[in-house]
Amino acid sequence: MTKSHLLASACLCVAGLALGGLAFADTPLTQTQYEADPAAMIAAYEHVEAASVSDAMEQVLHEKRYMSHNMRSIFPAKFAGFAITVKLVKQEGGDGAAVSGMLNAIDTGAPGSVYVMDVEDGADIAGIGGLMGTAMFARGFKGAVIDGGVRDLPQLKRIGFPVYALGPVPSTSVGHYKFGGANVPVDCDGVRVDPGDVIVADQDGVVVVPRARAAEILIASQKLDNTEHATLPFIEKFRSIQEAVKQFGRI
Numbered sequence: 001m002t003k004s005h006l007l008a009s010a011c012l013c014v015a016g017l018a019l020g021g022l023a024f025a026d027t028p029l030t031q032t033q034y035e036a037d038p039a040a041m042i043a044a045y046e047h048v049e050a051a052s053v054s055d056a057m058e059q060v061l062h063e064k065r066y067m068s069h070n071m072r073s074i075f076p077a078k079f080a081g082f083a084i085t086v087k088l089v090k091q092e093g094g095d096g097a098a099v100s101g102m103l104n105a106i107d108t109g110a111p112g113s114v115y116v117m118d119v120e121d122g123a124d125i126a127g128i129g130g131l132m133g134t135a136m137f138a139r140g141f142k143g144a145v146i147d148g149g150v151r152d153l154p155q156l157k158r159i160g161f162p163v164y165a166l167g168p169v170p171s172t173s174v175g176h177y178k179f180g181g182a183n184v185p186v187d188c189d190g191v192r193v194d195p196g197d198v199i200v201a202d203q204d205g206v207v208v209v210p211r212a213r214a215a216e217i218l219i220a221s222q223k224l225d226n227t228e229h230a231t232l233p234f235i236e237k238f239r240s241i242q243e244a245v246k247q248f249g250r251i
Helices: 003-015 031-036 038-045 050-061 096-107 130-138 153-159 211-238 241-248
Strands: 079-090 113-119 126-128 143-147 163-165 177-182 186-188 191-193 198-202 205-209
Touching: 031 038, 031 211, 038 079, 038 198, 038 211, 050 198, 050 205, 050 211, 079 096, 079 186, 096 113, 096 130, 096 177, 113 126, 113 186, 113 198, 126 143, 126 163, 130 143, 130 153, 143 186, 143 198, 191 205, 205 211
Parallel strands: 079 113, 113 143, 143 163
Antiparallel strands: 079 177, 079 198, 186 191, 198 205
16 A cells, blocks of 8 residues: 555544544634633643643653652543642641641632642651542532642542542641641642642643643644544554654654
8 A cells, every 4th residue: 555545544534533432622722812711721731631741841841841650640530720739848746727728728729720739758648638629629629639648538539539649648747747838839749830830630640831831832732632643543544653653743
C-alpha cells in the first residue's frame, strides 16, 4: 500500500472516531476567548489529557510542571480547576485552633476550586480526611491535591470526592501542625503552585499550569490531544507505530 493510500485510509479512520468511542475536545475557542471566559477554559481543560498538558508545558514554556509518581489518586479521577493553596508547618502541642485556617480556606473557597495543600514533611500525616473532603464536596470543589497523607478513604470514596495524596495514613495534623497560610505560593510534591494556577489531574497524574499562560497552554494541549487521538485508529488499523509517526508526527 502506498503512502497516499495509507493517508487516505487514515482520514477515513479519523472520520469514524465518533462511532469508535474516542472523545475529542470540544470545538476549541481562541486564546483570547479563553482568557475572557475562565469557566470555558476550565471546561476545556477537563477534556484534555494531563499528558498532553505536560507535553505542551515543555514545548511552550520549556518547563516540567508535573508531580511525581508519589502523588496518587484514591480512585480513578479526572478534573481541572483553579488552585486554592494552603500550607501547614510543624508545631507540636497545639490544638484544633492552630489549624483552623485550613478550614476557613474551605468555607470561603469558590465552587470549582481545587484544594492544594503543602504539609511540611507530611508523608505520614493526613492533611485531609472525611470531614474536610465532605465539606469540599458540598461546596462544589473539583478535588484536592495533598502533599501529605489522606485518611477516611471509605467516606471520600462514598461521596466520590477525588483526592491525590502521597498515600493513606490514619494520623491527624491536629496537635502536630499549625496553619502556615492560605492562597500563598506552596511547594506541592516539588512543584510550585500559586493561588489561581490551573490544576489538571487524571489517571496519569497531576500537572500545574501557571494562570498567566493557561489559555496558551490549553490551545497547545488541545492540538496535541487531537493529534494523538487521530493517531490511535491508524496504529490499530495498520499495526505500525513508525508509519503513524511519519503521518502524524506525534509520539
